[in-house]
Amino acid sequence: MSSLIVVPNKKEELSSILSKDIKGVILGIDKLSIYDVNFTIEEAILLADSTNKEVIIAINKMLHNTDLTLVKEVLEKIKDSKIKKVLFYDLGVYNIAKKINLDKELIISIEHQNASTLSNSFYYNKGVTSAHITSDLTHKEIINIKKNTKMQIYYTAYGYLPIFYSRRKLLTNYFNYIKKSKTDDTYYISNNNLKYMIKEREYGSIIYSPLVNLQNEIDKLVDIDYLIIDLSYCFSTNIIDKFIERAKEENPYIGFFNTKTTYKLKGDDNEK
């Protein structure tokens, strides 16, 4: 049976979220996270002290050398705290955690870069005992990884998934080119009647998938240890209750849950 982990949409909603039947929350850390709502490490530590739910911190921004001092500071600060786990993208976080002998569970969240049983086994043997599995895998592939590794598996069952991450300020550049004012940090493009959100931040631009919602598939996910409900850019927290109640939704977008990607063109005549 999976446990629910929630990425909050607003700081004000945190106590309401924590009051629900969930295992814990993931808090993005200021200047180190790509989540919509982020927390200072002090806020995260305080929260961990005040709740019996798991508090996981997220360091999932693309990290440049200028970020490393802050990463080290954050990891040092949580050493004696009740924060249980660190979700990370950049392998530099792993290195720093080992250097300072951080005794916390590490969750690798390197998205598309960790997509097989063997790569998960590799990270497990390096001491990373949990993996946030990329959402471009099929259900069958995920179950295969779960069955064949000792990894604790985290999987996003609800949310907008980052599917493109650039260091460029793509919206600013575009509006400069067309000589119009950029009035927001959020715009949209569409393809096949699906909307894709573009967010521009100080660290660059991210394009997100359509809203993935696997609430109808929850029975197939019972072997997955943790289902993440990522409420970033969502207005309501009601979806948590729907997952808890196993409510059904009509035709939600489920991404690659049942759909394999293709990549190989056959034969020697590929080059035109």
Add this chain to the structure above:
Amino acid sequence: MKNKIELLSPAGSLEKLKFAFLYGADACYIGGKDYSLRANAKNFSLEEIEEAVTYAHNLNKKVYVTVNIIFHDEDTKGLVSYLKTLAKYQVDAIISSDPLVIDIINKNKINLKVHVSTQASTLNSESSKFWKDLGAERIVLARELSKEEIKEIITSSKMEVEVFAHGAMCSSYSGRCTLSNYFTGRDANRGGCAQICRWEFPLFDSRGIEIKSETKFTASAKDLMMLDVLEEIIELGVSSIKIEGRMRSNYYVASVINTYRSAIDDYYDRKLTKARKNKYKKVLDRVANREATVQFWNKLPGVNEQYYLGRNEVSNQDFLAIVTDYDEKDKIVTITERNFFKKGDKVEVFGPNIDTFSFTMPEIYDTDGNVVEAARHPEEILKFKLDKKVYKNDIIRVKIT
């Protein structure tokens, strides 16, 4: 003197590899039929990889093989055997971003060096050290790094560092993009990238209202060209500069490699003057048919580092012919035609054994000795008289002014 910086060329086929070496590459990177990004390229069979390595080693040059897909479970079958075969063929290194490949190499004691692919988007000193501790010999750094960031990584990691010097840019951090997966079902991280970042889209605000403009939104980036900062790259301690483009033509590879070879040699001979650089840049500008900049080298790229009006590519007709023979006695050049030219056209010839020179195309003959008005048929064998000696595989192109 320190070792010369390595000039690393793409090679999408054995023929391209031979061209790249002929025109001055120190090493080539190639992809096998499996486990390699650029699934659309022809790529090399195992037999061709063996032939490529033997060919390169006879020239005292190197071959690196990309094993750079992000593996799904269905892709790992046969990988151990494949890596062992590459080791048997004495491939100089593999290029990979999935740590399972290094893990397999270590566990099976396979004698292969590993270069960490740019697909891993290595951006900082600590992640560089992660790969070093794992046994990687070289990092191909992310293209999003500035000069200062590259320098810090070289200094702190003490690893070989390779940087991209020329060619197309991903708009996203490499390996962190699945637009292609979502828009076309083609897996970007397993070689199927459909280059969605180059597509154009209407842009909508949060209320769903379209931003009115004749120019659509795109993430498309201009190409990379680091010739302007070549001296700085060398002096930073970069071990290797990479030219992008395993799917590019022989002409492209020959032109770009020949130009960077000349520039690198000029630098070490203290001859890389501004005038020479300008001449080289003109060649690169002409052959790439896309605008290029130094991108992240000295600032965050802005509007001027992006494309908004399509890819601005036109089919390049500069490549006129390739020399197949030179008769020194009668001073007759035999060529294979590639694009239209005629008597009286201003052309130039370049090659690994000559200084580029220009001339006016004289009378052209077919193989029966008949005068032809113009070279109109690609692959046609033609001849003309030229007093200056040229060599097999030299290239004749439109004169670049």
